[in-house]
Amino acid sequence: MATFKHISSKNADYGAAEQYLTFEHDEFTMRPTLDETGRLVPREDYRLATLNCGGEDFAVACMRSNLRYGKNQKREDVKSHHYIISFDPRDGTDNGLTVDRAQELGERFCKAHFPGHQAIVCTHPDGHNHSGNIHVHIVINSLRIEEVPLLPYMDRPADTKAGCKHRCTDAAMEYFKAEVMEMCHWENLYQIDLLHGSKNRVTEREYWAQRKGQAKLDRQAAAQAAALPAGEQPPKPTKFETDKEKLRQIIRAALSSATSYDEFSALLLRQGVTVKESRGRLSYLTPERTKPITARKLGDGFDRTAVLALLEQNAHRAAEKAAAIPEYTRTIRERLQQGKTAKTAPKQGAIQRMVDREAKRAEGKGVGYDRWAAVHNLKQMAATVAAYEQYGFTSPEQLDAAITAAYADLHDSTAELKTLEAALQDKKELQGYVLRYAKTKDVRDGLKAQKSDKARAAYRQKHESDFIIADAAARYFREHGIKKLPTYKSLQAEIEQLTADKNARYNDYREKKERVRELQTVKGNIDQMMRGAPSQQKRHEHDR
Structure with missing residues (x-):
């Protein structure tokens, strides 16, 4: 990972x-x-x-x-x-x-x-x-x-x-x-979903606090063990827990039995923890703190959506008097996954490339790696054949045509994405000039109030930097044929819309890129299977 x-x-x-x-x-x-x-x-x-x-x-x-x-x-x-x-x-x-x-x-x-x-x-x-x-x-x-x-x-x-x-x-x-x-x-390496958080969100500060606290406990345990009389058993080692980890355990204990939000709050209050809700977000205040800890800093299983989902399930369980209690962490994960959008990260179960075992053996790979590669290739061969049949291909030419079409779709998606990015960049640039030009309005109005050429020249010299900014903005407007300046808010709305369109197009781009990758992997695996077919046929004939 x-x-x-x-x-x-x-x-x-x-x-x-x-x-x-x-x-x-x-x-x-x-x-x-x-x-x-x-x-x-x-x-x-x-x-x-x-x-x-x-x-x-x-x-x-x-x-x-x-x-x-x-x-x-x-x-x-x-x-x-x-x-x-x-x-x-x-x-x-x-x-x-x-x-x-x-x-x-x-x-x-x-x-x-x-x-x-x-x-x-x-x-x-x-x-x-x-x-x-x-x-x-x-x-x-x-x-x-x-x-x-x-x-x-x-x-x-x-x-x-x-x-x-x-x-x-x-x-x-x-x-x-x-x-x-x-x-x-x-690269066929282990990975986790880095984009959607984790069950426990441990920060760098909390990680080192846990490491230092555990090291201190270990030193104290070693000193106590050295001071014990001969033959007496030392105490069992103690695991250090940070304040956030203790808070996580208290919240989990309350969530395991509560069936409503009021009951959940009451159970936490018995442990000295106050739960607060502000703008749809939960935070938890412990007795020794003056500032509450937000749910986001604890992990994915402690925010408002996850808590209400589990409380709702606990209520259904109590009403139906079910004997089995669902596992907490699994329930939260399933509830969260239902509300998530389509993943933009590579799929965990996607087809992977087969390993060229002969080339790896020539590189000096050992017997253990070769055994793993043999099992890996069998799995990928089965997945490749299944994908080949699922796509409905009946010949290599159809696969080549599908790859060509997928490349064309990816090229079109890339072009659309670049067009949106260019439009977004232009809008942001225009917004910057509009904002800078608006900030010089008072200075430009002050120039109009001057009565003589000498006074206007002195005024321009005094506010030279502002007039340089205003002249640059005016030159930009002339070069781009802008006669009526749009408002800053309207430009911001257009930028937000273009950003949303770009994000949507980017998700489409990643899907098409993944399709190209999958088809290329299928083609590469089939080519490798075809290259290995004669040697396998000879081996079978030799076995007979």
Whole structure:
């Protein structure tokens, strides 16, 4: 299950990022680990590469670019963005993922989604918890040094221009997560749905609070065990729970028996927890806090929709006097899935490409991998034949024709999406000029009030910057034939409508892209099955 995380940094020392990636650090304090002589301890295994640095060190190249464009000079400026792609620990044994392969995927992801940025890509074979999860660090300079094409997550002209900075918006994170899921789908790696949250939403702060608290309890237990007399059994280890985790357990306990919202509130109040509803959203206030914790920060099973759905089911269960009590987490998940729109992420049960076992054996893959590949190929052969019959194909020519038609549909969808994006960009640009022109109205009216040429010249010189903005806006209106200026609100309504249309078209684009991928996979698998048919026939004849 690949995960994706983002961290922004205001640290002007770009060398600190490379130092963290190449030398050992304490997982709690994040300080470098030193040996007996006081020197830094290098990491045992990692892969490192730099992009767009022109042969220079990453830190030197970033500082040189910042001076060139005059950016990232203030203390409050975001100097760099740190993205982390963590793969499932099982990918190494089940899917043949190696550190070199993960590094290649990370470099490809960086080139595709952060073009024009100086970057450092580093892959580690293990994480803090020593679970064996291979993960890739991508650190980019927030400043863009090259002009780049407009990518789907960009919504401003400055997002493509050299000398401007990278913005990690909510839309960008959604796009990156979808791309990580699609990358894992193509590479036959384990994945989870990164777009629709999780049962327990554990933040970075809560994760480290749990780790530090557990480490403290373990130290105390070790000290108590050392102080015990010989032969006496030490106490059982205690599991540390954060305040949010305790709150989750209290809410689950109340939801397991409550049949109405009033009963649910009363059960929580007995535990000192107050549930509040504001604008259709629930929040929970514990006795030791002054600010409530929103349901969104706890997980998907604690918001208003999930709570009311479970309370409704509990009421039906009590009325019907059913003996079996449905499992809580499964009920919530089913209720939530009913209200969700169609997924834009790759399908979990989609047909996957067959493995060329001979090529993998030539690469040095072991017997275990070959056995897995044999079972995998049998499953994909069955799925391919089923898909072939489901589509109603009777010949390879029909499959080729379907692929050609799917490509044409995808091309049309892409063209429509680009047209909408261009229209949206034009509307946003016009809105910006209208807003800037409106802000100069008082200054322009002041010029009309001047009585002489000398007074008007002095007035224009005094408000030169405002007149430069107004003249640029007026020039834009003339060049585009705009005689009557639209209102800011009308433009905002058009932008929102175009954004909704673009999102709908983007979902259609992803569906057509998935169809092309599936048909290509079917064709590739059938071609591989046909290539393997003669060898299988000879083997059967030999067996007879």
